Amino acid sequence: MARKRTTTRIVVSTVSAWVVGFIFFFPILWMILTSFKTELDAFSIPPKFLFFHWTTENYATVQERSNYVHHALNSVILAGGSTLIALLIAVPAAYAMAFSPTKRTRGTLMWMLSTKMMPPVGVLVPIYLLFRDFNLLDSRIGLIAVLCLGNLPIVIWMLFTYFKEIPKDILEAARMDGATIGKEMVYILMPMAVPGIASTLLLNVILAWNEAFWTLNLTTSTAAPLTVFIASYSSPEGLFWAKLSAASTLAIAPILIIGWFSQKQLVRGLTFGAVK
């Protein structure tokens, strides 16, 4: 009996996990399906699920009208660049706050987080003016700086939480053996915090990849990433759902694939500490 109940439980939990997973995935699936429809099918009521006239025409139109590779490359540079710089700054910062806390550490952390509470549009004009004066409008360097600074509080917070989980004694032992701070960070701390750093890195890449406010407002064409590419397919006059879906599918494809392959790291990192 006990065994049977376990089987039932496994079946029920598996089925419900699949159902929940499917519900989460459904919008993406719907977008992918819509990208293969004609504009009229995309709008049809009741909606057509699988039995419609399949076409790759939308992808052809998108390829013809925009330079996907240019935008995708910009997305990779912006997401990668801003993440790397953010990590370079955040690792020492989180190290200092996790292992040598002072009475101001908590306040500093809260202050960093508070910068995320302001709506970005509130500083749009000052940032725009700075960018104009420093000739940074529509430049990758400028955008990397903004994305990096925007995500820095989250990166520091995440790393701080992971580092807090690492026993201070291990670092002290290394120090006793004569390790410098640099060596301590590179050889002792980093290997132990790899899951945490990896998930921080991935999360930051995703955040930077999806960032749509600054990337839309500070670029025109040279530095424009995939968010600008998607925004060009929404139309006030005329049907556009299928073409927009094709553009969006192309835009999320790289990040979806990266996410798929690194999900183990991501889950491990996000639950780091909780399972200890």
Added chain:
Amino acid sequence: MKPLYAALLGAASLVAVSQASAQTTLTIATVNNGDMVRMQGLTDDFTKKNPDINVKWVTLEENVLRQRVTTDIATKGGQFDVLTIGTYEIPIWAKQSWLVPLDKLPADYDVNDILPKIRAAVSYKDTLYAAPFYGESSMTMYRKDLFEKAGLTMPEQPTWDFIFDAAKKITDKSTETYGICLRGKAGWGENMAFLTAMSNSYGARWFDEKWQPQFNTPEWKATLTDYVKVMKEAGPPGASSNGFNENLALFDAGKCGIWIDATVAASFISDPKQSKVADKVGFAPAPTKGLGKTAAWLWAWNLAIPAGSKKVDAAEKFIAWATSKDYLKLVADKEGWANVPPGTRTSLYNNPEYQKAAPFAAQTLQAINSADPDHPTVKPVPYTGVQYAAIPEFQGIGTTVGQQFSAALSGSKSVDAALEAAQASTEREMKRSGYPK
């Protein structure tokens, strides 16, 4: 290391200098509408005629574009050389000196050929600040087969009473055929464009001569009551989230009997590639209430040069190319006369080939000519604009009022409550902005 740096720097500056002297690169911001996309496809024609000019396109969604362009122009960022803007922005931006006046257009451009109403809409104090790329008004589009089945004949100038009556007669909810589809989605350019134009024909106005909001008048009450009533009786379900595109999809799928909207829709619903009812469509002017004004609006998408641009001459060349008679001919040669951007030039409407290819041409012209941005409604108003008031505050207050009216349509608010809220919010916003100015 030092010589290497110097060499690199030298090479880089050489490349930069040679590029700068040979090529001017224009950055053009535009919306993703069919006519604009077609223009992008034809850019080669322009660059062939002007080998020293390169063109970079930035296509964005309308609201994103408006925000993006406004930021750039207000800070004189100089990121764009040519902008696509609506008739709403022109008088406001021209007044702020944000636009370069177009006074150096070539002689063969023939400014006098531009339709007078459209020309007035793109001018400020009699100076041209933008060149119209395509213009539109609104009209009544209907299903001839459904009218015939119900024993109805569309009059030459329909009245609102006729439209309401016909909509009820055509409606057959069992086959999902709805008598009338009208905009319901909240937004100054969505439901408020339609409702403001409708209210003009009812004799209502946004403000009196002293900038006092007028939502507490019987004219507005009649407009909103009739609109909500007919949409409840003969409109599609969930109409409060329908904008232009949603109604276009409904009409294309054969679910609407009557649709009153932008004239640009005519070419979509007559296109057999996307419309199931392409051969059954009829056109009539926008309805009237017998007070001397119809519900026709006036809008144009235009090309303008922002004051921050450093390439004004090249930009003006591009604008002259894209809005010229030759451009119309170029589109006609490549894609047929039916795909020519409409509503800007008198010569186009006198062209027999265009008349043949676009059965809606005469209605469009009549609709554009009947709209008067300076005298949009029966009583005098202090603002210009037919389906909007051309003041900077209008986007905000128009959308707030639109949300109230959308709520009245969905039934979550009564007509009276929606009008009261609209009056209160508009009064507050106008007072805060310091009107009367």
